[in-house]
């Protein structure tokens with residue numbers, strides 16, 4: 711439902727100091743009326759797709775990767791909200807954010823198909839100009855892994871700048887979703903996931919959160935498999951621009967689990 715703008719409502723004041731309230735609604739720092747373009751910072755956003763070649767498909771390639779990074783940003787925001795909700799014993803709220811995480815991850819899996827419309831020779835028209843850039847260096851992707859429970863300091867050497875390393879160090883030192891889940895179980899006097907699954911009626915809310923976490927894990931595993939198929943389709947067994955063996959390296963990541971215990975518990979039922 712559209713909420714009518716209440717310019718004199720203090721709660722409606724944007725967080726950002728970029729805007730101030732004028733007689734006719736919000737204005738930017740230069741006194742211009744807030745618009746669709748200025749609110750979304752579209753001039754800036756749409757000026758960020760300059761490629762390195764004249765190849766037709768480079769625009770698609772850049773936009774798809776940027777869209778992933780924007781969704782990664784939202785995922786991190788939502789996953790942090792899941793962790794805070796678990797810390798606050800607010801399980802319905804944790805479920806709410808986990809449902810959104812699942813839908814976004816489905817979108818990320820579907821989006822792979824857009825890049826598969828690229829014909830391999832068309833990709834080769836500009837691929838050499840990307841090296842040594844690679845998804846390998848996606849800081850937000852590693853942040854999602856680290857926040858979810860899959861911490862691997864080894865990836866720090868792949869990132870280029872001190873700022874990026876600082877961001878990843880902070881994630882390495884911060885509690886994970888798994889830590890928050892285990893603390894929650896401990897507060898409830900539950901010894902482990904097996905106990906939750908052994909009596910799902912008694913632990914209904916914990917059970918639903920556990921399944922929501924598993925959805926997140928499954929979403930990532932599915933994305934990994936889907937990404938590999940696309941990579942194989944585009945470059946076969948060539949090495950990656952990031953310097954790995956390519957498909958062979960990616961296949962070695964398929965065993966990664968955010969919450970191994972939630973997978974193992976199935977076998978124990």
Ligand code: HEM
Pocket residue numbers: 774775778779825833844845846847848851937940941944945949950951952953954955956957959960963
């Ligand atoms: C034509 C399309 C693509 C190709 C050929 C490709 C290829 C590769 C290869 C070969 C790697 C292994 C690392 C390396 O040596 O470079 C890799 C890693 C990665 N790629 Fe892609 N990729 C493509 C599209 C994408 C897209 C759209 C994303 C979305 C963000 C993405 C995200 C990643 C991530 C996060 C990794 C690291 C995975 C890990 O270490 O577990 N890639 N990619």
